[in-house]
Amino acid sequence: xxxxxxxxxxxxxxxxxxxxxxxxxxxxxxxxxxxxxxxxxxxxxxxxxxxxxxxxxxxxxxxxxxxxxxxxxxxxxxxxxxxxxxxxxxxxxxxxxxxxxxxxxxxxxxxxxxxxxxxxxxxxxxxxxxxxxxxxxxxxxxxxxxxxxxxxxxxxxxxxxxxxxxxxxxxxxxxxxxxxxxxxx
Numbered sequence: 001x002x003x004x005x006x007x008x009x010x011x012x013x014x015x016x017x018x019x020x021x022x023x024x025x026x027x028x029x030x031x032x033x034x035x036x037x038x039x040x041x042x043x044x045x046x047x048x049x050x051x052x053x054x055x056x057x058x059x060x061x062x063x064x065x066x067x068x069x070x071x072x073x074x075x076x077x078x079x080x081x082x083x084x085x086x087x088x089x090x091x092x093x094x095x096x097x098x099x100x101x102x103x104x105x106x107x108x109x110x111x112x113x114x115x116x117x118x119x120x121x122x123x124x125x126x127x128x129x130x131x132x133x134x135x136x137x138x139x140x141x142x143x144x145x146x147x148x149x150x151x152x153x154x155x156x157x158x159x160x161x162x163x164x165x166x167x168x169x170x171x172x173x174x175x176x177x178x179x180x181x182x183x184x185x
Contacts, residue, residue: 030049033090034090037086037090044068044079044083045083047071048064048079048084048087049087051064051067052064052084052103053087053093054105059102060102061077061080061084061101064080065077065080087103092105096121097152098119098152104121104123109125109126109129110124110125110126111124111129112149113150113153114151116153120155133147
């Protein structure tokens, strides 16, 4: 079960490594969030947090598992899955849709561009997203609890590879029609 996989980061994240104060103080916010849920801050959870939050790589569960296993060889995939789901529920990360289960540890509103061919994810910040979300919610009388902005398509690199191979760029696999508003970069 994925608890509220659409949850977007709304809680202040633990500062990045370069902004660390005393070692214990760095983890105080996360420790408090976990304690409020009846959980503990373990070294494995700290390693999982560091493998995702504040990074722009959108790691898959396998990538997080490999990074954490380098420090904790006995950590299981189940621990990584459960911890990432917990972090998503706490609003620290969000799951990114696509062929492979990936996580976004970037704070703030942004759009994830997800390539349907290579699985790559690119972040694009746009200050107008919050205003759009607010206007849309007000217009509908809707109380927004979370938001996720994703666009799925084909990245420039995959389009270029497709052109070199003689394929059609900007097409959908089903039917070959371009999506509305699609254009070549």
